[in-house]
Structures are given as structure tokens and as C-alpha cells.
Amino acid sequence: MSEHENNLGTCPVDRGLMRVGDRWSMLVLRDIERGLTRYEQLRTSLGIAPNILSRRLSALTDAGLIEKSRYSERPPRDEYLLTDAGRDFLPILMAIGAWGRKYNGGGALSRHLDAETGEVVRPVVIDANSGAPIGSRPLRFEYPE
Amino acid sequence: MSEHENNLGTCPVDRGLMRVGDRWSMLVLRDIERGLTRYEQLRTSLGIAPNILSRRLSALTDAGLIEKSRYSERPPRDEYLLTDAGRDFLPILMAIGAWGRKYNGGGALSRHLDAETGEVVRPVVIDANSGAPIGSRPLRFEYPE
DNA sequence: GGCAGTTACTATCATTTTGCAAGCGACCCG
DNA sequence: CGGGTCGCTTGCAAAATGATAGTAACTGCC
DSSP states (O other), rough: OOOOOGGGGOHHHHHHHHHHHHHHHHHHHHHHHHHHOSSHHHHHHTOHHHHHHHHHHHHHHHTTTTTEEEEEEOOOOEEEEEEEEEHHHHHHHHHHHHHHHHOOOSOOEEEEETTTTTOOOOOEETTTTOBBTTTTOOOOEEEOO | OOSSOOOOOGGHHHHHHHOOOBHHHHHHHHHHHHHOSHHHHHHHHTTOHHHHHHHOOOOOOHHHHHEEEEEEEETTTEEEEOOOOHHHHHHHHHHHHHHHHHHHHSSSOOOEEEETOOOBBOEEEEETHHHHTTTTOOOOEOOOO
């Protein structure tokens, strides 16, 4: 049938990675979440080359995860803010962070605290239906059609 | 003090992305989870060039997410299996999948079902302490020292 | 008004990574 | 012994990334 029998087209993981599937994009989102919303802040925080940062910012904008927003008229200056889609991606970054802490976590690392309780946040992916952590119950695939 | 004042060193997200921060690596993990554990299966399923696949497989092996395992002595053949670290990464892929379905989900997509209940799995990232979905409560950063 | 300083970039080019295509060695099967 | 499959490697072209320099718009200071 098809040239190479892949399921990329029907795989939601691939659909997600099409939009944010690179390191810099994710780190940009993380930094924006931390309040580093301006070009120079991002550039110095990440140590990224300006042309690369520009490209990532417009890719993320095109992908609908961030948007430019004017914060000063004179001088005219913009900052980059998360859209709903961008904010919805943050839990994934926290899950990646939890994994990174567990498997690559030498030395002191930054972390999130619950602003109210002050407790350290421990992100876990669960199935909203069963409430059970993903991986604790056997799953099965279903392909379209 | 430091050249560019970045927090890459102390950020667990970056620590995670150091190991799996690219598209192919994640798709390889996804395919191995689906049971496509052999070189040719991965290559044809992903439509990836053989040299690239080789490089990704050894990078993932070096990073400790997968390992080679002999499944036939004659002829000598190996397959790639997930380690504990690799299996621990799968929930993140499912969270990415859920995001991709929501924001880039045109057409029919594959999905996971709970093997027992038959219900569609809906991955959500929560804080294990509060039980609340990440994003539903205000958080605060804490940097080391 | 003139000049340094800041912000937010773009342009140019070297380097690195990715990707295509072809080939290769080990084996198995007829 | 002649194909065929599996699991790669090699060589080379194309694309992405990254370092560096420069530019444009403005502010604020003397």
C-alpha cells in the first residue's frame, strides 16, 4: 500500500512533536513560564545564538504556543507570552523535569513548590479515568478505522 | 560570574532533554513500546534513514533508555528493549500524545485503551502530593542554594 | 544636538547534523 | 551456489545550527 508503512500520520505523539519537537523550543517555553518573556532575557538565559532564537520564536508563534504582545509603545517593544496551547504544554515539561531529576539529577537542581502549601511538586502522569499512574496498568493500542 | 548567566545546569528539564531531546529518539521509544523492537521494524515504521537510526539507537543505549538484547543465536540477531529509565519515559510520550491530539489532532488517530476496562486512556499530569492537575494551582520556583 | 547604551533583531558564513543512496557481511533457504 | 533478509556502514549532498558582526529604532545623558 503506502511507501513505507508508518503510522506517523495517525500517531498523536508525532502530531505533538511536529510542533515542539526540539530542545530549544521546550527550553524557551520553560523560560517564558519562569517570567523570562523578552528576547534579551531569553537569549542571555539560554545562551542561544540570536538567529536561532529568532527562528524558534517564530516557529513557536506559528505553531500557536506563544504570541507576541506589545508591552511598551514608546519605545515599541514586544514580549512573548504563552497561549492556551503553550500553557497546556507546561505539565509535559514538568514531567520531563521529574524524569530528568530522577535519571540525570546530579547536583543541586531547581524545582517547583506549591505556592500555597510550600510542598515540592512531584509531577506524575496518570490516566484521568482510572486515576492510576500510567505504566501501573496494562494498556492496549488501538489503530484508526 | 559565569559567562552567560543561564540555569541550564540546574534545570531538571534540560537534564531530561540532554538524553532524549529530539524527535527521532522519542518516536523510537514509542515504537519500541508498540512492540517494534528490531532494526528493520523501526526503520520501515519510521521511514528513517539507516545511519540516523543507528545513531539514535546507540545514543539511546548510551543514555540508558534502551538496551540490546539477543533474541536469536542462529542467526545472531538483537532487538532493542526498554530499560527502566526508558519505560519511565513512556508516560511523558503519552502526555505529549494527549497534547498532540488536542492541538494538532485532525483525522483519525491511534490511541491507548486500558486493557481491563477497555476505556480510552486520558493521560494527565498531576502533582502527586496534592493530586491536583499541574496548572490548576499556582506554583513557585525555587533555585538551588 | 550628539553620543553612548539598550533592545530586538537580521545577515553572513563556518560547522554540525541530517538524510539519501549504495554497498557489505553474516546468515538462511532452496 | 545463488538469491533473499537482516542489520548495519560508508560516502556524499542538503539542511539546520551556531558564532560573529552589523543594523535599526529608540532613550537618556550631557
